[in-house]
Amino acid sequence: MTARQGTSTIVREWIAHDPDPKTAAELLECTGADLDDRFAHPLTFGTAGLRGPLRAGPNGMNLAVVLRTTWAVAKVLKDRGLHGRDVVVGRDARHGSDDFALAAAEVFAAQGFSVKLMFTAVPTPIVAFAVRHGGAVAGVQITASHNPPTDNGYKVYFDDGFPIVPPVDREIERAMADAPHADEIPRNAVTPSGVDEVQRYIERAAQVRHTHGSVRIAVTPLHGVGGEFVLDALVCAGFSDVHVVDSQFAPDPDFPTVAVPNPEEPGAVEAVLTLAADVGADIAVALDPDADRCAVGVPTPNGWRMLSGDETGWLLGDYILSQVEPGDVMAATVVASSLVSSRMLAAIAREHGARHVETLTGFKWLSRADVDLPSCTLTYAYEEAIGHCVDPASVRDKDGISAAVLACDLAVELKHRGFTLLDALDDLARRHGVHATAAVSRKIASAEEAEAMMRRLREAPPDVLAGFEVTVTDLQSAVGPLSTDAVVLTGGDGETTFRVVVRPSGTEPKVKSYIEVHCGDADDLSEARIRAATLLGELEENAKRW
Known part of the structure; x- marks a missing residue:
């Protein structure tokens, strides 16, 4: 059998068992090249769950994929002895979200779980909260966050409302490969609820x-x-x-x-x-x-x-730590930021006497920053992509609503003292030096193109950037929690340093370069910011050519 014949057999079987007549008809209209793309591989769990275009086939978000994914999640839960426990299902207001959430809830119900299907479209943090505080063993949120309107997605929470990490995501993917045909997966009716949560x-x-x-x-x-x-x-x-x-x-x-x-x-x-x-x-x-x-x-x-995500992260981190009791309580307090975020939060933590943890990109890692630190408690986590976890005891994920409340509260506190958020940023710069950040995104057509870009950078990294010699660290060969597909370029002198982290995006078809410049001598903020901005601009131009 040729590859094309094998693909055709898989396509015919998928169409025959697609429970949605619209997506079945869509596949019948596809050309050979389009079908190859849709069946080249299934959607996989990335930084924030499954995400993909709303289209038919295993490499898209559609009813068949949602049914088979939910069956797989249920299987993994049952393999852990969690059959019959509570599961929360929510959704945003994207195209398809209502149907996908209902289908997921009905599959969980048919697999013997007690299902709470949110009565209306809700923010993602509410599902994370409901899992954590309702004693549920899992939660699913149908969402593609800030992706284009043509996309949707499927986010999974386990274990006290933590986003899933390996090996759970790979276990679910393996179960997806063994799932029954979509139209053969049982579904039981579910009544929406969740007002109290x-x-x-x-x-x-x-x-x-x-x-x-x-x-x-x-x-x-x-x-x-x-x-x-x-x-x-x-x-x-x-x-x-x-x-x-x-x-x-x-x-x-x-x-x-x-x-x-x-x-x-x-x-x-x-x-x-x-x-x-x-x-x-x-x-x-x-x-x-x-x-x-x-x-x-x-x-x-x-x-x-608009403040950058890093600027907001500095302000909220410093404000939260200012509320913590000094001494033993502070020493057991953890704040966290991701590999691609600014280093200033680490300096803020040192000043307060708290612990700072750097994690891989994504809140599935940030939310676990205190897991391997006995007697320590995560109090705040952020990453530069405007994600903030300001109340980890409540939501172990980024939460825009509680972050908004805290940001407004900080504005009140500063206003009472005759200051603004910009004044607070100036104060942080005087205490910790000027930190300037930027990100450069290179759009790519495929995962193979991203691999090629990263391979070129590894094989021939720059020796000099903006007049400074470069030190290269390849995190792909690192041992430990920061092992990942990323290259870190650093350089500078005693007073001015830079750091560039280059990695493929986990949620979008891009390779991103995250750049930070630090000017330690900040007696004259205006002069230091000009210096930082000039160096930052040079590094951005270099990143555009990789």
Whole structure:
């Protein structure tokens, strides 16, 4: 049998057992090359679960894939002796999310689990919270976060609401390969619920506040599911002066007012920054569509701008540690940031007397930063892609809603003392030097192209960057928790140093370079920032050519 004949047999079998007539018909219309792509390999678990385009076939998000994936998750749970226990299923408001969540819930029910199917589209952190605080053995959230409207995804939580990590993800993938045909997987009816869990989550998110009083807040959920929930949390926390971007408030799976529904993209936050300026706000907040990420905007002498994820991470990390009792309690306190994030949080932790842990990229790793540290407790974790975990006891994942509440609380605290968030950043720069960060993304067509780019960099890394000799560290050959497909380039002199981490993205078809420049002599902040920005620009230009 030829490869083409084998593929054709697999395709015919898939179509014959596709429970959705629309995707079955879609496959019948596909060309040979398109079919090869859709059947080349199944979706696999990356940094934040399964994600892929809404299309027919095993290499896409569709009803058949959701059914077989859920059967596989159920099998792994049963193999662990967890048959009959509670499972939580939620979804965002993307195309297909309602049908996918219902199908997942019905498969779990048919496999003998007690299923809580969220009664409405909810932010991802609510599912993580419900798993952790409801004693569930697993949770599934149907979401593709900030991906384009043509995508959807499937995120899995195990073990007290932690996102899954190896070997669990590989076990699920192996079970997926052995799953029955999609139309042969049993499904039992499920009644939606979860109102109490949502209310408990809102009340808990509000409790991250430390101050009293209010500030004026401008908010956008970017057409996602976070709008009503972040408003409820802010009001519950005592913030009454909140203004929303009306055109972006209601969930809309087409994200009509933005090119990309990602608060990191400048075009996506124009509306909330305009609103903030119009109403004279003190702070602006933009959530991504599933509300697990939070970007913060601030007024400057030259107009409003968004803080970077690193800047927000420094501010929130320092604020959280300032609330911790010095001494033994502080020594047992852990904060964490990822390999691709700034090093300033480590310096902040040292100053306070807390422990800092660096992890691989992704909150499935950040959320576990204290797991191997007996008698220590994770208090805060962040990564540069505007993900913040400000209440790990409640949600062991990034949570844009509680992060928004805490950011607004910090704005109140600073305002009481006559300062702003920019003043707080200046203070951190004086204490720890100027840190300037940037990221360069190179779009790729395939995993093979990413492998080729990384191979070229490993075989012929630069000897000099921006006039400094380069030290190369290949984390692919590292031993320990930071072993990963990444290359780290470092250099500098006593006062000025740089670090570039190059890695393939785990959620998008890109190879990314994460760049940080540190100028230790920060007596003159303006001069140090100019120096840092100049070096940062040179490094960005180099990264674009790799």
